[in-house]
Amino acid sequence: xxxxxPMTTLLSVIAVLLIVVGLFxxxxxxxxxxxxxxxxxxxxxxxxxxxxQIAQARANLEAEKxxxxxxxxxxxxxxxxxxxxNGSLTPNYIKYLWVRYQKxxxxxxxxxxxxxxxxxxxxxxxxxxxxx
Numbered sequence: 001x002x003x004x005x006p007m008t009t010l011l012s013v014i015a016v017l018l019i020v021v022g023l024f025x026x027x028x029x030x031x032x033x034x035x036x037x038x039x040x041x042x043x044x045x046x047x048x049x050x051x052x053q054i055a056q057a058r059a060n061l062e063a064e065k066x067x068x069x070x071x072x073x074x075x076x077x078x079x080x081x082x083x084x085x086n087g088s089l090t091p092n093y094i095k096y097l098w099v100r101y102q103k104x105x106x107x108x109x110x111x112x113x114x115x116x117x118x119x120x121x122x123x124x125x126x127x128x129x130x131x132x
Contacts, residue, residue, distance in 0.1 A: 081093070
């Protein structure tokens with residue numbers, strides 16, 4: 001084995017000391033840089049989540065506006081239908097609405113006990129109107 005000269009040993013010790021000193025100085029700076037990058041990533045994620053929530057809120061608002069417009073149109077249609085029925089809710093019109101409602105409930109089970117003429121249900125509204 002070859003023996004090391006004092007100069008080589010001194011240079012090795014100096015190199016090791018420089019590496020150790022460099023680590024003592026460099027590691028804290030690296031930790032600060034790493035935390036800064038982590039903070040930037042969290043901030044970007046929070047901003048993206050906020051933008052997603054805003055977009056969802058806008059979509060909900062637009063859906064509610066469209067639902068309100070649809071409800072207004074349904075009310076206009078009902079008002080026109082009542083006007084055609086001479087301005088009142090006749091028992092026949094109420095029965096028509098009930099039958100139409102049954103058509104819209106496909107896939108749902110509605111159980112009723114036929115109590116009126118020819119199996120047509122007795123309408124509570126007409127019963128209460130006649131008792132007053």
